[in-house]
Amino acid sequence: MRIDIVTIFPEYLDPLRGALLGRAIERGLLNLDVHDLRRWTYDVHKGVDDSPYGGGPGMVMKPQVWGEALDEVCAGEPPRLVVPTPAGRPFTQAMAHEYATESRLVFACGRYEGIDQRVIDDASTRMRVDEVSIGDYVLVGGEVAVMVMVEAVARLLPGVLGNPLSAEQDSFSDGLLEGPSYTRPEVWRDRAVPEVLRSGNHKAIDRWRRDQAIERTFARRPDLLAALPPESLDKHDRAL
Numbered sequence: 001m002r003i004d005i006v007t008i009f010p011e012y013l014d015p016l017r018g019a020l021l022g023r024a025i026e027r028g029l030l031n032l033d034v035h036d037l038r039r040w041t042y043d044v045h046k047g048v049d050d051s052p053y054g055g056g057p058g059m060v061m062k063p064q065v066w067g068e069a070l071d072e073v074c075a076g077e078p079p080r081l082v083v084p085t086p087a088g089r090p091f092t093q094a095m096a097h098e099y100a101t102e103s104r105l106v107f108a109c110g111r112y113e114g115i116d117q118r119v120i121d122d123a124s125t126r127m128r129v130d131e132v133s134i135g136d137y138v139l140v141g142g143e144v145a146v147m148v149m150v151e152a153v154a155r156l157l158p159g160v161l162g163n164p165l166s167a168e169q170d171s172f173s174d175g176l177l178e179g180p181s182y183t184r185p186e187v188w189r190d191r192a193v194p195e196v197l198r199s200g201n202h203k204a205i206d207r208w209r210r211d212q213a214i215e216r217t218f219a220r221r222p223d224l225l226a227a228l229p230p231e232s233l234d235k236h237d238r239a240l
């Protein structure tokens with residue numbers, strides 16, 4: 001997979017080249033290019049924003065600069081363009097899986113009050129464009145949101161995670177939150193690991209883990225339970 005990121009703060013994305021993703025890049029599982037948007041500015045001040053039509057606070061990123069940048073970065077095989085914005089569609093694990101099947105992703109990091117809408121409208125005539133939010137809060141810019149999405153997608157690429165089962169047993173993989181996890185020691189500050197996990201009875205362990213996942217999801221994310229297909233909960237699940 002090839003990922004391109006356009007930003008006015010390229011150094012913000014440096015952490016993506018460390019640890020797990022850095023190894024994926026070294027192993028050729030992922031190509032990552034970060035581009036400084038100011039490369040496509042055309043005035044002495046390298047301006048990237050201007051005041052909003054209609055008035056209001058803040059500044060809007062200029063369409064000319066973004067248009068030139070995306071023309072060049074998105075050239076060749078049309079990528080899927082992802083534009084992080086608080087006004088976007090919620091980013092989910094299902095979208096991470098969908099993005100992980102793409103051969104090219106381009107992320108446009110907006111700042112200020114966002115990118116002139118005509119940039120998205122123009123790009124949509126040539127490629128699939130998603131305006132995506134990572135949560136119901138406001139950040140200063142899209143760089144953090146891009147790091148979240150790139151990590152969520154890259155870890156799903158074949159060979160990136162040491163154990164592929166980890167991705168298969170993620171929270172949300174079965175529509176539920178993951179239950180609690182434990183490791184040694186068996187007792188810590190007078191708190192013992194649940195006995196079933198030490199029993200060696202894998203049928204009982206699987207049942208206990210599913211019960212914990214359903215109870216946690218019911219308590220913290222009832223919306224996920226409501227979205228489950230009815231057939232995915234058995235009689236025991238419903239009795240919880």
Ligand SMILES: Oc1ccccc1-c1ccno1
Pocket residue numbers: 084085086110111132133134135136137138139140141142143145
């Ligand atoms: O708050 C933002 C500002 C710029 C770009 C993206 C965001 C955002 C907030 C939540 N998800 O994305």
